[in-house]
Amino acid sequence: MTIAQATPADGRAGSGSAAVGLKRLxxxxxxxxxxxxxxxxxxxxxxxxxxxxxxxRRVTIRKRDDHPHGARGKSRTERVVDLHEPRTVEAVSRYVIRHGGGTQLPARP
Structure with missing residues (x-):
C-alpha cells in the first residue's frame, strides 16, 4: 500500500490510525x-x-525524470549530501521500516 492509497485525495488522513502514523513519519x-x-x-x-x-549517513542526489507525479530536482548533476544529524537518518529509517520497502520512497499524491 502506498501513501496515495492510504490517504484520500483531499489530503485528510484515512480513518485508520496506521495511515495517520505513517503520514506523520x-x-x-x-x-x-x-x-x-x-x-x-x-x-x-x-x-x-x-x-x-x-x-x-549519506544521501546521493541523482538526476531523475521518472517520478510518477513529475517531481524533479533543480540540479542536473549528481551530488552527495552528508547527514550530520542522526535524527534525520533515524527518521528516514523508521519511515522505511514502517512502510515496508519498495524501490522509491513514497511521496504525497
Missing part, C-alpha cells in the same frame, strides 16, 4: 531531509532506497 523524514540535509523538495520526492547509505 513520512512528513517528518521529508522535513528533516530538507532542513538538516539541505535537500530541495523535488530532490526528496525523487529519492530511491538505494540513494540512502545508512552506515555512512
Amino acid at each position: 513520512r512528513d517528518l523524514a521529508m522535513l528533516l531531509l530538507m532542513l538538516d540535509g539541505g535537500l530541495r523538495p523535488g530532490e526528496v520526492l525523487s529519492l530511491h532506497l538505494e540513494d540512502i547509505s545508512y552506515g555512512r
Whole structure:
C-alpha cells in the first residue's frame, strides 16, 4: 500500500490510525531531509532506497525524470549530501521500516 492509497485525495488522513502514523513519519523524514540535509523538495520526492547509505549517513542526489507525479530536482548533476544529524537518518529509517520497502520512497499524491 502506498501513501496515495492510504490517504484520500483531499489530503485528510484515512480513518485508520496506521495511515495517520505513517503520514506523520513520512512528513517528518521529508522535513528533516530538507532542513538538516539541505535537500530541495523535488530532490526528496525523487529519492530511491538505494540513494540512502545508512552506515555512512549519506544521501546521493541523482538526476531523475521518472517520478510518477513529475517531481524533479533543480540540479542536473549528481551530488552527495552528508547527514550530520542522526535524527534525520533515524527518521528516514523508521519511515522505511514502517512502510515496508519498495524501490522509491513514497511521496504525497
